[in-house]
Amino acid sequence: MKMSRFAAAITAAMLLAAAPCWGKVSQSTRECLSCHADLMPGIVTQWQSSTHWQAGVGCFECHQAKKGEPDAMDHNGFWVATIVSPRDCGRCHEREAAEQEASHHAAAGDILNSKDGLLGQTVGGEPAVAVGCRQCHGSIVKTNADGTLDPATWPNTGIGRVNPDGSRGTCSACHTRHRFDKAQARKPEVCGKCHLGPDHPQIEVYRESKHGILYEAYKDELNMDRPKWVPGQDYFDAPTCATCHMSATATEPVTHDVGDRLSWNLRAPVSKRTRNWKKKLAGMESVCKSCHGDNFVAGFYTQLDNFVALYNDKFAVPAKEIRKLLMDKDVISKANFDDKIDWIYWELWHHEGRRARHGAAMSGPDYAWWHGIYDVAKHFYTEMLPEAEEACKKAGKPEVYEEILDRYIKNDPRHEWFVKGFDPKRVKAIKEYYQKRYQQKVD
Numbered sequence: 001m002k003m004s005r006f007a008a009a010i011t012a013a014m015l016l017a018a019a020p021c022w023g024k025v026s027q028s029t030r031e032c033l034s035c036h037a038d039l040m041p042g043i044v045t046q047w048q049s050s051t052h053w054q055a056g057v058g059c060f061e062c063h064q065a066k067k068g069e070p071d072a073m074d075h076n077g078f079w080v081a082t083i084v085s086p087r088d089c090g091r092c093h094e095r096e097a098a099e100q101e102a103s104h105h106a107a108a109g110d111i112l113n114s115k116d117g118l119l120g121q122t123v124g125g126e127p128a129v130a131v132g133c134r135q136c137h138g139s140i141v142k143t144n145a146d147g148t149l150d151p152a153t154w155p156n157t158g159i160g161r162v163n164p165d166g167s168r169g170t171c172s173a174c175h176t177r178h179r180f181d182k183a184q185a186r187k188p189e190v191c192g193k194c195h196l197g198p199d200h201p202q203i204e205v206y207r208e209s210k211h212g213i214l215y216e217a218y219k220d221e222l223n224m225d226r227p228k229w230v231p232g233q234d235y236f237d238a239p240t241c242a243t244c245h246m247s248a249t250a251t252e253p254v255t256h257d258v259g260d261r262l263s264w265n266l267r268a269p270v271s272k273r274t275r276n277w278k279k280k281l282a283g284m285e286s287v288c289k290s291c292h293g294d295n296f297v298a299g300f301y302t303q304l305d306n307f308v309a310l311y312n313d314k315f316a317v318p319a320k321e322i323r324k325l326l327m328d329k330d331v332i333s334k335a336n337f338d339d340k341i342d343w344i345y346w347e348l349w350h351h352e353g354r355r356a357r358h359g360a361a362m363s364g365p366d367y368a369w370w371h372g373i374y375d376v377a378k379h380f381y382t383e384m385l386p387e388a389e390e391a392c393k394k395a396g397k398p399e400v401y402e403e404i405l406d407r408y409i410k411n412d413p414r415h416e417w418f419v420k421g422f423d424p425k426r427v428k429a430i431k432e433y434y435q436k437r438y439q440q441k442v443d
């Protein structure tokens with residue numbers, strides 16, 4: 001029986017209704033979906049929840065590649081690449097890609113010519129570098145002849161990944177695929193994958209700060225899914241990592257260079273000002289002033305700058321120079337990590353000294369003091385100096401230790417307690433205080 005035109009129209013409409021609604025996606029992407037909708041329902045559903053889906057940006061628009069590119073795969077009639085690099089995203093998001101390319105994040109894959117690298121590769125071992133360092137810093141992705149990715153170097157979403165097209169970085173380090181959702185990237189947990197632990201505990205510091213406490217209390221009221229997200233306009237209660245380091249303020253644009261608002265380098269052995277630091281400081285102050293008064297913000301920076309000066313001048317510079325003097329006088333070798341004092345010095349600045357400075361910069365008092373300057377001071381006085389003395393004795397050069405004491409300790413009022421003891425007047429006052437406060441006798 002011949003189908004009437006009316007019946008044919010009905011059937012076509014029913015077929016259309018039964019087919020998934022792919023919105024305004026391209027013909028090429030529809031072909032990807034004809035296989036991938038069943039193959040990878042997770043990826044496809046995430047993508048369908050994204051702004052990209054709404055804008056008609058599909059599988060093909062991101063994963064397309066040109067024949068001859070190192071990671072191009074001949075794939076069911078298409079040339080595609082698995083990695084969608086910052087350069088690929090940058091075809092549509094030029095500004096974000098350029099800013100991230102100029103940032104320290106993009107340079108983070110280039111780490112092995114450092115003391116950390118010596119530790120990772122030689123003291124530890126290469127497999128530990130792959131699942132440790134490189135998962136945060138980024139791998140150097142290698143390709144096979146057919147364009148597939150070398151499994152020793154991928155999966156990896158390290159922040160400074162070196163991609164097959166030569167670009168550096170991974171947008172999905174923060175914008176988890178395949179939603180690529182701004183709201184998700186504004187949350188502190190995103191940064192906490194990498195910014196934690198004994199040598200850069202930013203997420204721990206944040207959690208103990210008033211800001212982190214307020215974030216926990218009011219995270220449902222911060223309107224993180226708004227297109228524009230400006231403190232003092234769209235939300236009021238708490239800043240996140242993104243608020244201070246990336247998001248817009250009433251006067252500053254969004255930046256994908258996370259160094260744009262830093263006036264100090266707080267991870268170096270001795271802290272130094274960054275290039276163009278006054279401008280960067282003004283950028284950060286504009287964040288604070290969205291919620292705080294001018295005097296409050298000036299007070300915060302006075303305390304931070306004083307703290308950095310204390311760390312630098314009292315501990316970091318002397319520790320660095322003492323180690324160098326021991327090397328110059330052939331008391332210890334000039335190589336890294338082969339003398340006990342190398343390790344003491346390393347932890348002093350790389351772990352304890354960083355924790356202290358990060359605690360001070362982001363209002364985490366426990367990190368500024370107990371995990372910070374307390375540890376720095378304890379190890380300076382009870383490990384570094386005694387080890388220097390021991391090493392001089394062993395080398396038959398006790399006069400070198402005398403020189404260290406004369407130069408750095410005896411004539412510096414901040415250190416002289418170490419050789420002269422505490423001021424007897426203070427000791428007496430402390431005893432009297434305890435007696436009065438706890439009715440206790442103190443020795």
Ligand code: HEC
Pocket residue numbers: 028029031032033034035036039059060063064075076078080081082148149
């Ligand atoms: C004829 C079916 C078919 C079509 C059409 C198709 N794919 Fe695939 N694709 C597959 C299969 C099968 C796999 C392997 C699945 C697995 O690893 O579980 C795959 C894997 C992939 C991978 C992962 C490769 C890897 O190395 O892990 C990507 C990326 C991909 N496809 C993208 C696309 C894109 C983009 C399109 C459209 C331009 C597309 N595919 C079209 C069937 C298809």
Ligand code: HEC
Pocket residue numbers: 032036040043044047052057058059060062063082083084085156157170172177178180
């Ligand atoms: C906005 C760009 C974008 C769109 C749209 C997109 N992808 Fe991806 N896709 C990525 C990025 C980024 C990665 C991560 C690769 C990397 O590390 O750079 C990825 C990874 C993948 C992978 C490998 C990872 C895994 O978990 O196996 C597959 C497969 C894949 N995409 C399939 C698809 C399919 C199918 C679609 C369409 C439904 C799609 N992608 C749409 C950007 C995109």
Ligand code: HEC
Pocket residue numbers: 051052055057061062084085088089090091092093171172175180181182183
């Ligand atoms: C073919 C063009 C195109 C490509 C390629 C592309 N995007 Fe997009 N992207 C868009 C459009 C269009 C929008 C929606 C309009 C807007 O907000 O600019 C968007 C929006 C976004 C948003 C905002 C989402 C939100 O919550 O509002 C993010 C984040 C994003 N893209 C990241 C990426 C990343 C990361 C890549 C690469 C893995 C990428 N895009 C690749 C076109 C593209």
Ligand code: HEC
Pocket residue numbers: 104111112114115116117118119120121129132133134135136137193194195196197199200266267268
């Ligand atoms: C948990 C993630 C993570 C791991 C694992 C990790 N790093 Fe890092 N690394 C970071 C972060 C985050 C910073 C930046 C700290 C800051 O600015 O406070 C950093 C900083 C550095 C720096 C200083 C860069 C500069 O510009 O001053 C070097 C060098 C470095 N890491 C090398 C390594 C090496 C080598 C390994 C392995 C032996 C390693 N890292 C393991 C996250 C990590």
Ligand code: HEC
Pocket residue numbers: 086089090093096097098100105169170171172173174175182185186227228229242246247248254256258
């Ligand atoms: C360190 C984490 C991080 C990385 C890496 C990152 N982004 Fe973002 N991105 C964010 C945050 C946070 C926001 C939201 C800023 C705000 O509050 O408006 C954002 C916003 C965006 C937006 C929306 C811009 C707007 O004004 O609406 C786009 C597009 C985007 N990112 C693209 C990219 C691309 C492309 C890359 C890689 C070149 C990338 N991002 C890498 C954290 C990141």
Ligand code: HEC
Pocket residue numbers: 103104105107108109135136137157158159173174185190191192193194195241242245246258259260262
């Ligand atoms: C995948 C790991 C990773 C993620 C996620 C990550 N970072 Fe980083 N970040 C690093 C590493 C590694 C460095 C050190 C880079 C270097 O100097 O070589 C760094 C450095 C920084 C710096 C110092 C920049 C400078 O110019 O000195 C800031 C600030 C920063 N990150 C903030 C953030 C914020 C905010 C987020 C979340 C929105 C974030 N990061 C997400 C790994 C990460």
Ligand code: HEC
Pocket residue numbers: 188191192195202203204206211239240241242243244245261262263264265266267268281284358361362
């Ligand atoms: C209230 C604002 C604020 C919040 C929230 C905040 N930071 Fe910071 N951050 C700062 C300030 C201020 C500095 C020091 C700025 C300077 O150098 O002048 C800083 C410094 C840093 C540095 C540079 C350290 C170095 O080695 O030089 C990193 C990395 C960093 N923050 C990451 C993070 C991460 C990750 C989070 C969230 C877990 C976070 N910040 C939350 C304000 C903030």
Ligand code: HEC
Pocket residue numbers: 209210211214231232235236237238239243244284285287288289290291292297300363
């Ligand atoms: C989105 C709003 C917001 C932003 C942005 C913001 N803060 Fe806060 N901050 C608060 C609130 C709310 C409190 C809690 C006040 C209280 O203690 O009752 C607070 C508390 C503080 C405290 C007191 C910490 C304590 O333990 O008593 C300091 C210091 C501080 N902020 C510094 C800063 C600095 C520096 C910046 C910029 C780098 C900044 N804030 C950005 C909202 C903000």
